[in-house]
Amino acid sequence: MNWLLGLFEPGHALGLLAYSPPGWGGPLLVGLAHTMEVAVGAYILGTVIGVMGAYGKLYGGPVTKDLMAVYTTCVRAIPELIEILILFYLVPEVVNQVLTGMGYGRIDLPPILVGTVVLGFVLGAYMTEVLRGAILAVPHGQVEAARAYGMSALQVARRVTLPQMLGYALPGMANLWLNLTKDTALLAVIGFNELTETSLQAGGTTKAFMLFFTAAGVLYMVISVASGRLFAMAERWARRGQPGIRGGGI
Amino acid sequence: MKKQILALAAMAAVAVSGVAQAKTIKVGVAAEPYPPFSTLDSSGKWSGWEIDLMHAICKDQHLDCVVKAVAWDGIIPALNAGQIDVIMASMSITKKREKVIDFSNKYYVTPAAVVAPKSATYKATPEGMKGLTIGVEIGTTNQAYAKKFFGKTATLKTYQTQDQVDQDLAAGRIDATIADQFALEGFLATPSGKSCCKLVGVLPYDNETLGTGIGAGFRKSDSKLRAEFNKGIADVRKSGEYDKITKKYFNFNIYGN
Amino acid sequence: MKAFFAPMMKTHRLVLLALAVAFFGWLWWTLDWSWLPDYINNGLILAGLWTTIWMLVVSWAVGLFLAIWLGLAQASGPWYLALPAKGFCSVIRGTPLLLQLWFFYYGLGSVFPEFPWIRQSAAWEILRQSWPYALFALTLSFAGYEGEVMRGAFLGVPKGQLEAARAYGMSRGTILRRIWLPQAIRRVLPTIGGETVMQLKSTPLIATITVLDLYQVSLHIRQDTYIIYPPLLLLALTYMVITGLIVLLFRIVENQVPSKLG
Incomplete structure (x- = not known):
């Protein structure tokens, strides 16, 4: 019954969650910060890959199209955990082999950077599909009209396609963001001290597993609810001026 | 894909080349507490017998060592991929492991x-x-x-x-x-x-x-660092530093014969 | 078959195909695969595959059953059912599965033995093992995600259908069985196909609580032989094949059910 007493004894529970040592509140917040850093970095990288991938899939040459199809199919068919595991060792090795091959010394890739790159690479495959669908949803007549005005391809993308597709893409992008924040937990398996790994370390040291897993769960819920709100606001903004197809809700 | 990896490699190289200049030795420990050899407190500091010994060896050899926690089941790949430079995680010296990494001389032995x-x-x-x-x-x-x-x-x-x-x-x-x-x-x-x-x-x-005792693990290409650690282990044994550290955690001899 | 091969016959595809074959050939020749016969012969790979598959199938079936009730409660239940169902789905979907697994196994699992009556009961023989926690967490996770999907599916069935059924004098249970549920399921079949692949990709996480699934087997091989990439590559390939089978299976089922919706 220790855990139960521990939970309801304010001094004890608060002591374990206190910000400064011997409390574990500080490390938990550091873990949360790591989670957010990796998630934001991977999301930016994944979106960049996604935009390139979507355009490559739609307007690229036959080889680009096929390569993109291989990338999105393979990445989405293999468990993220295994992709992370393979790439986590492969990326630094390849980087260092390239560097030593070019005559430079080995470098140290911080796990946070490798984790971000790996998650961004995986997210890129999903983002490609979401953005491709959104670009296709923009009525073709609009693109043709823009072209008729003499806009260049870049101008068409910047002024017509991208702003319009954002409304269609945002629900999918919101889902990917929520999945990504949870996928950062997979980095725990390779010992990266993000939120989930930190809560396991705290639980292992203090044996108050329930307390720390619950605390971590609450923090994840806060991220989830807050970002859900933000994305809903963004979607409303992106859909401004559009006829309310879905905006009104059921 | 290869092209992308190369591009990322170039990006990463630019990003961290500043860090790479400082010559710090990254000592890998298993990411979970392993008392009394290595334990983690809530300020993120590692301590324990093996950590103390590591610092003693590094001080003796004038090496700038930092502790880096790695998942135990991936600690050998992490060494060979260059994410850490030394394994000091109570790893036994066995024939099988010696096929993929090199070991220092033993620094303790346990049944x-x-x-x-x-x-x-x-x-x-x-x-x-x-x-x-x-x-x-x-x-x-x-x-x-x-x-x-x-x-x-x-x-x-x-x-x-x-x-x-x-x-x-x-x-x-x-x-x-x-x-x-x-x-x-x-x-x-x-x-x-x-x-x-x-x-x-x-x-x-x-x-x-x-195996034949517990030693520190090194990349096969890293014989210089290995020699420094061997020298360091011999020095702290001789100077009595080893026994001083051991007394803090054990009331018997853990070095063996 | 022709329909499959014809698009393959373009020159650039042939070149890409040749490159892919060369790549796999290179993997086969340069990497060390000598461990493979041993682990096939000692049955470890097969045992892992079996665990992965039955975990997937059971958590899928039970999870979907729960999801129907969760969806129904949210779509048309009274507030005291709708609210907990909504809360459950939000928490499951808002936190990582890895955290949920560890919560049940290390958290809940270390609480049970504190009660002597649990420890002395016959159930303890099961509760002390790790697979019940894995199955429990996987099932709840699938139920949470699909509960949300089913909510949308129930709401998507046109009101006229249900009103017509009521006009025929059908009871609530009959309406659910004959009209509402079949139409809702038909609507979400493609979604569920995708979610099943997601569920498959979640199963390796149970290895972190000592269940001997396919992924755990690859960890064993890696630890025994110190060979890193080949076991992981084989593992990735195996999951791709299972994913392909799931996609195929759902395509067949989708073709079986009439696609015309009311």
Whole structure:
């Protein structure tokens, strides 16, 4: 019954969650910060890959199209955990082999950077599909009209396609963001001290597993609810001026 | 894909080339507490016998060493991929491991032992532990030992970390664990170990599976660092620093003969 | 077959195909695969595959059953059912599965033995093992995600259908069985196909609580042999094949059910 007493004894529970040592509140917040850093970095990288991938899939040459199809199919068919595991060792090795091959010394890739790159690479495959669908949803007549005005391809993308597709893409992008924040937990398996790994370390040291897993769960819920709100606001903004197809809700 | 990796490599190289200039030695420890050899406190600081010894060796050899926690089951790949430079995680020197990494000379040696809940009445022999569920940590010499001598008569359950084995032993989800004797004594000295479990027996030593002692691991290409560590180990042994550190954690000799 | 091969016959595809074959050939020749026969012969790979598959199938079936009730409660239940169902789905979907697994196994699992009556009961023999926690967490996770999907599916069935059924004098149970549920399921079949692949990709996480699934087997091989990439590559390939089979299976089922919706 220790855990139960521990939970309801304010001094004890608060002591374990206190910000400064011997409390574990500080490390938990550091873990949360790591989670957010990796998630934001991977999301930016994944979106960049996604935009390139979507355009490559739609307007690229036959080889680009096929390569993109291989990338999105393979990445989405293999468990993220295994992709992370393979790439986590492969990326630094390849980087260092390239560097030593070019005559430079080995470098140290911080796990946070490798984790971000790996998650961004995986997210890129999903983002490609979401953005491709959104670009296709923009009525073709609009693109043709823009072209008729003499806009260049870049101008068409910047002024017509991208702003319009954002409304269609945002629900999918919101889902990917929520999945990504949870996928950062997979980095725990390779010992990266993000939120989930930190809560396991705290639980292992203090044996108050329930307390720390619950605390971590609450923090994840806060991220989830807050970002859900933000994305809903963004979607409303992106859909401004559009006829309310879905905006009104059921 | 290759092109992308190359591009990322170039990006990453630019991003961290500044860091790479400083010559720090990254010493990899397993990411979970392994008392009394390495434990983590809530300020993120690692301490313990092995950590103290590491600092002593590094100080002796004028090396700038930092501790880096890595998942135990990926610690050898992490070394070979260059994420760490040294493994100091109570790793036994075995023939099999020597195929992929190099070791320093041993810096301590421990037999395997059996720890079980207080209610246990059996002997620490394959016959005595027939039909029981024994927890072992994956990728350890003890797992190999348990497989060789207990695998036929008992059920082996493998865990990612010894900390998890201890946890499940305290929870009564396994009947026993086979692990390094000194680490198990460290566990038995903790409150949860004290209240749940006892040492059933020390197992006869087996060179094939348990190896020839515990050493630090290095990349095969890193013979210079290995030589420095060997010198460092010899120096701290001679200067009495080794015994001073040991006295803080043990009341007996853990170096062996 | 022709339909499959014809698009393959373009020159650039042939070149890409040749490159892919060369790549796999290179993997086969340069990497060390000598461990493979041992682990096939000692049955470890097959045992892992079996665990992965039955975990997937059971958690899928039970999870979907729960999801129907969760969806129904949210779509048309009274507030005291709708609110907990909504809360459950939000928490499951808002936190990582890895955390949920560890919560049940290390958290809940270390609480049970504190109660002597659990420890002395017959159920303890099951509760002390790790697979019940894995199955429990996987099932709840699938139920949470699909509960949300089913909510949308129930709401998507046109009101006229239900009103017509009521006009025929059908009871609530009959309406659910004959009209509402079949139409809702038909609507979400493609979604569920995708979610099943997601569920498959979640199963390796149970290895972190000592269940001997396919992924755990690859960890064993890696630890025994110190060979890093080949076991992981084989593992990735195996999951791709299972994913392909799931996609195929759902395509067949989708073709079986009439696609015309009311």
